[in-house]
Amino acid sequence: MAFLGVLLPIFFIFGIGYIGQKWIRFETKTLSKMALNLMSPFLVFRTFYHNELTIDYLYIFLYTFLLCFSLIAVVYLIGWLKRYSAQETCGIVLASAFMNNGNYGTPLVLFVYGTAGLHYAIVLMVIQQLVMCTVGVYYAAKGSVHVSGFQEVLRQVVRMPIVYGAMCGIIFQLFSIPLSKPMLQSINLVADATIPTIMIILGMQLAKITVKRLSWEKLSLSLMIRLCLSPIIAFVLTLIFPIPDLLKKIMILMAAMPTAANTTMYAIQYETEPEFVSGATLLSTNFSLVTLPVILLLLS
Numbered sequence: 001m002a003f004l005g006v007l008l009p010i011f012f013i014f015g016i017g018y019i020g021q022k023w024i025r026f027e028t029k030t031l032s033k034m035a036l037n038l039m040s041p042f043l044v045f046r047t048f049y050h051n052e053l054t055i056d057y058l059y060i061f062l063y064t065f066l067l068c069f070s071l072i073a074v075v076y077l078i079g080w081l082k083r084y085s086a087q088e089t090c091g092i093v094l095a096s097a098f099m100n101n102g103n104y105g106t107p108l109v110l111f112v113y114g115t116a117g118l119h120y121a122i123v124l125m126v127i128q129q130l131v132m133c134t135v136g137v138y139y140a141a142k143g144s145v146h147v148s149g150f151q152e153v154l155r156q157v158v159r160m161p162i163v164y165g166a167m168c169g170i171i172f173q174l175f176s177i178p179l180s181k182p183m184l185q186s187i188n189l190v191a192d193a194t195i196p197t198i199m200i201i202l203g204m205q206l207a208k209i210t211v212k213r214l215s216w217e218k219l220s221l222s223l224m225i226r227l228c229l230s231p232i233i234a235f236v237l238t239l240i241f242p243i244p245d246l247l248k249k250i251m252i253l254m255a256a257m258p259t260a261a262n263t264t265m266y267a268i269q270y271e272t273e274p275e276f277v278s279g280a281t282l283l284s285t286n287f288s289l290v291t292l293p294v295i296l297l298l299l300s
Contacts, residue, residue, distance in 0.1 A: 004289075004293060006108070006112055007108075007288075007289060007292060009111065010111060011289065013107075013196060013200060014199060014200075014285075015203060016200055016203060017200035017201060017203025017204040017205075017206075017207070018204065018207045019203075019207075020204065021203065021207035022207050028201060028204045028205055028208060031201050031204065032201050032205070032261075032265075035194065035197050035198045035201055036102075036129075036162065036198075037161045037162075038161075039190055039191075039193065039194040039197060039198075040161075040165070040194055040198070041161045041162050041164060041165030042165065042190040043190075043191040044125075044162050044165040044166045045165040045168055045169040045172075045187065045191075046169070046187055046191045047118075047119045047169065048123075048165075048168075048169025048170050048173060049169040049173050049179075050173075051119045052173070053170065053174075056244070056247060057123060059242075059243050059247075060120070060123050061127055062241070063237050063238070063241065063251060064127045064131055066237055067233060067234055067237060067255060068097050068098070068131050070233050070237075071093075071096055071225060071229070071230060072093055072097050072135075074096075074225060074229065075089060075093050075097065075225065078221060084218075086142070086143065087143045087144075087272060088218065088273065089143075090139045090142050090143030090272050090273070091143060091218075091267065091272055091276045091277055092218060092221065092222050092225075092276075094136065094139055094140060094143075094266060094267050094272065094277045095222040095226065095259050095263065095276065095277045095280035096221075096222045096225040096230075096280075097135075097136075097139075098136050098259065098260040099226065099230065099255060099256075099257035099258070099259070100202070100257045100258050100259065100260045100261060101121070101124055101125045101128040101129075101254050101260070102125050102128070102129065102198055102262075103199055103201065103261055104202065104257050104285070104288075105124070105125065105254045105257045106118070106121045106122060106195060107195050107196075107198075107199050108292075109250055109254070110195065112296065113246065113250065117249075117250050120247050120250045121250055124250070124251070124254050126163070126166050128254075128260075129160065129162050129163075129262075130163060132260060132263065136262070136263055137266060140263070140267060140269065140270040140272050141270050142272075143270065143272030143273065144270035144271050144272050202261055202285075205261045205264070206261075206281070206282055209279070209281060210278070215276065218276060219279060219283065222276075222284075223280065223284055223287060226258065226259055226280070226284050227258065227284060227287060227288065227291045228291070230255045231252050231253075231255045231295055233255070234251050234255030234256075235252050237251070238251050238252060249299045252295065252299060253292075253296070253299060256288075256291060256292060256295045257288070258284030258285040258287070258288045259277070259280045261281055263281070264277050264281045
């Protein structure tokens, strides 16, 4: 029950966005772009500006890519055994290999581990966004007959303000560039507003998803990979790296997050199994109310 006491306030904030979307019908795509492109870079800048770079950041980078490609390899193996088409396999990759570290994982880490774990969660979020905007876009485009995957990957990377926020934070820290108190206060205001904003937006995005005409076999496989297999692989990977116990716990917890909401937008944009990926996002988020307390109990 203590773990549900952590999750329920998070779902309460999701619910604000869900009810607001059903009632008022916001333009969620515009709001999502605002949070990702205008607000998140300030949160990321503050993290890298205030926290000294360590070898742990390199381990986080390696871990994120190893986890992603391990999950993709599992999907390809299943796709080969089940004789899925290339489009079906790409859809399962989008639903299984990319977790919701931004709207869900980062707030959860803040609730569970406080500010001590928040900067690790933000670094994981930044690298996960980079993975989604490269590997994720590649597989979304690969499953479409309309787009060249590699060209779109390059466009997406160049358009990522969150990466520029991280780069600026690192540069300002390395060269000890001071910021005035009013400027820091402004940055803090935007940074502090980012997490509740992206949580509300996730609730809005979930309100627009409908589950229909789904392959329940594929959906079950995707949910098992995303919610169960992913944290197991993450646990194995954390044994490889000499990192603090707190970071290990956060890596495993983040790996257990449901399907990333951004993959739904990619699937719709490139027509790569959009209904399947949308259904996986909605159901994995709901089922996380069952799976995450188990993960938190094991980590405790």
